Amino acid sequence: MSKVLLKVNNLKKYFPIRTGMFARVTGHVKAVDDVSFEVYEGETLGIVGESGCGKSTTGRTIMRLTEPTEGKIEFDGTDLTDLSNEDMRKIRREIQMVFQDPYASLNPRHTIEKILEEPLIVHGMGDGAERKKKVMEYLKIVGLSEYHAKRYPHQFSGGQRQRVGIARALMTNPKLIIADEPVSALDVSIQAQVLNLMKQLQEDLKLTYIFIAHDLGVVRHISDRVGVMYLGRMVELATSESLYDKPLHPYTQALLSAVPIPDPEFQGDQMLLTGDIPSPSNPPSGCTFHTRCPFATEECKQKAPNLREIKPGHSVACHLYNDQ
Amino acid sequence: MSELASKQIVAQEKVAGPWKEAWRSFRKSKAALFGLAIVTFFIIIAFIGPLVAPFGMNDQVLSNRLQPPSAEHWFGTDDLGRDIFSRVLYGARISLTVGFSAVLLSAVMGSFLGIIAGYYGRWIDTIISRIFDIMLAFPSILLAIAVVSILGPSLQNALIAIAIINVPTFGRLIRSRVLMIKQEEYIVAARAIGMKNSRILWNHILPNSMTPVIVQGTLAIATAIIEAAALGFLGLGAVAPQAEWGKMLADARVYFINAPWAMVFPGISIMLTVIGFNLMGDGLRDALDPKMKN
Known part of the structure; x- marks a missing residue:
């Protein structure tokens, strides 16, 4: 073990x-x-x-x-x-969280770029240019594109928002991610995409998850x-x-x-x-x-x-x- | 076809922020646009009024006392032979300055107290909220009169008094808004990221609490202008020879039967400005915060 x-x-x-x-x-x-x-x-x-x-x-x-x-x-x-x-x-910085409701967990007045950059600013990581670069990098990692950076949360679908939520949790290179029902607010077809993304990220970035859910099928798939x-x-x-x-x-x-x-x-x-x-x-x-x-x-x-x-x-x- | 496709891409790339969307829905209301037009008109007058006024604010020609409206004196003259049209133009600057500054002052003080009460809660909230309750227990004009009596009558003190009596309205508004926003998941998320309280307050809670303040502020400017006029009318605001609309009403009151124009024109000005701010405020409310409509 x-x-x-x-x-x-x-x-x-x-x-x-x-x-x-x-x-x-x-x-x-x-x-x-x-x-x-x-x-x-x-x-x-x-x-x-x-x-x-x-x-x-x-x-x-x-x-x-x-x-x-x-x-x-x-x-x-x-x-x-x-x-x-x-x-x-x-x-x-080491323990981050992904929230249940992707509609409520992103500040509606901030652009995606600002939302993703903030954890880096808060923990004093990198200078302006480095932070911007990292934002773009992680947008791609979670399957979004660079041109999404200037948009506001309400311009995204639930699944896309949850990708932003996941990217935000990853920005500071945490060791542990606590995901509090990360897919229960999403359509079933989108659930699988997000779950697979989380699995992929876990392999690539050596993450540890605590995955909270009420759906036994979802938990079985990932745990x-x-x-x-x-x-x-x-x-x-x-x-x-x-x-x-x-x-x-x-x-x-x-x-x-x-x-x-x-x-x-x-x-x-x-x-x-x-x-x-x-x-x-x-x-x-x-x-x-x-x-x-x-x-x-x-x-x-x-x-x-x-x-x-x-x-x-x-x-x-x-x-x-x-x-x- | 390809042109259409490229157009769609351009449309997609265009980013509509929350403010732009609000403007889009504000534009739809004719009443709101009318209000905006009136307000803009008076703001322009406030800026250029003294430059375009045909006479000085205090040019007394005693042989021309209480003249009815004519080609020379559009709005007539008052009991000291002063041109009312010019005085109304000057008055726009005074009334709008008092309205804007008093509301700005009370919005800043009220927001500050409201945010602290709402975010930190407990005994801080209890103390601030009880003070608000006490202030709201008095009729506002009475409280304003009391404040002016302590400070002494002048335009500046009237402004301070109006600012003070409006603090609890803003404070309560912001407090309840903060209590609501504090529970939002993006605030919990901000804490989970590792943000400091001060950053959460200023970068997340404050901007998201501002829409009702903007709406309330616009409506409060209308009330503040009336309150300033009322204090002026009671002799507790502007002092002679200031061309404040309320003060002009009070001075002309004695001659109302013989020279109604001396009262009518400042009165209409007050009414128009107040209607303008109210219509604009209503439009803003519908555009920024549809839930506030009742």
Whole structure:
């Protein structure tokens, strides 16, 4: 295995709920609750889950766009949670982000050239001419042309804008890119183009990705390993093949069985989940999934399971595998 | 055919920035263009008025008191025998200067306070917002009168008073805009890139908060001109012999029955300028920010 680039330990992000006249804290939304994982250099770690499961918050908390409540984030040997705001700002050069909505993530009043040049200016990289050259170079790398540089975001299609978003993330030569649902706002035909572009860039530029998505097919296409999140917790973490071939956690099994199979004759067993996702401000006791799990036992209601490696490269947080 | 193709390429290369697009939609409204024409007309008068005025602002010919409009005195003369047409021309400069400077001053102060309150939030926001609330609790003209009473009546102090009473309007406008823009993904993206707060504020939030300020500013110029005239009318703004339109109204009030022209022409000037700025402001609002229309 290659080197660990990012190590997240017991990361928690609780958002306080304030009520009443004096804005007293009356509870917490546990958006991310005790999540640990590692990201190896050069790989793509996919994170999937329903909306509201904390996957985006995990991404933003790693970049300290929202401050973590607890836990450690070790990037390339530095603990990000210890850094001052100014040091954190500087290290963002190494960790960049691609956003979900290409319509909202580009400043509508700036030309593409200005948008792409800004990361270089902010981190004091190169002089004017060098920066311009690099902007043109990266425009081509992401499949746009030089004459696009003088245009404004609203003159582009969603897919083109997302290419600009990716180019912006690449400008400072980062090591890690956190892609927060980068293709979910795009048409299916464009999704594949952008995904292939990201794959190509990863090979060419030796990038490491954390790829956040809710679409299991998309994640399978791009990820080496996949983590499944439910209500702020990581319930399963495995290599892509292992997870898709033999999912262990009942939640993952349900998610995978919900993926449509393009075969009208197919009569498979669908595992349907009943009930809604519980409120993260008042999560169920024990295993948070026990309210919807068809295999739940008394133990599941009492004790929260830890994420354990059941077989090489496959970890799951479920009591069903306690004796393995 | 090839000519057509090359034309298309040229059309494609042409870049329409946000401002150009706004102008394109502004141009479509006849009322807005009419407003723009009036405003331009008065701005030109403000610049060249004193040069083309047939008489001086304060040339008194007491034998010519309260003459009706004639070939020599287009708008007639006032109680001191001064040419009203010339005084109206001079007055354009005073009214527009007061309108523009007061609004510029309050827009700058209001934007600054509003941006700080909106971006930093917490107790800074609480303090600034409460001050705005207190100021807005007073009727604006009353507040202006209070400010002038403290500073003493003069055109300059009237300008300052009008600037101060308009600060909370701009401040609140910008604050709410900043609160909205702060949540936009491109601001989060700017932070993720590693931008400093100051750069985010000045390069990203400020330019994107400016459109309502421009609209509000244009409309506020109209109000400021009226407020300046009102203060002048009350004897709290311009002092004699300044040819300020409100002051002219006040001076002519006594002779209104015998010499209505002394009041009518400055009055019409105020009305036209205000209509001009209002129409232009409405047009700008529709062009820059269609969502603000209600």
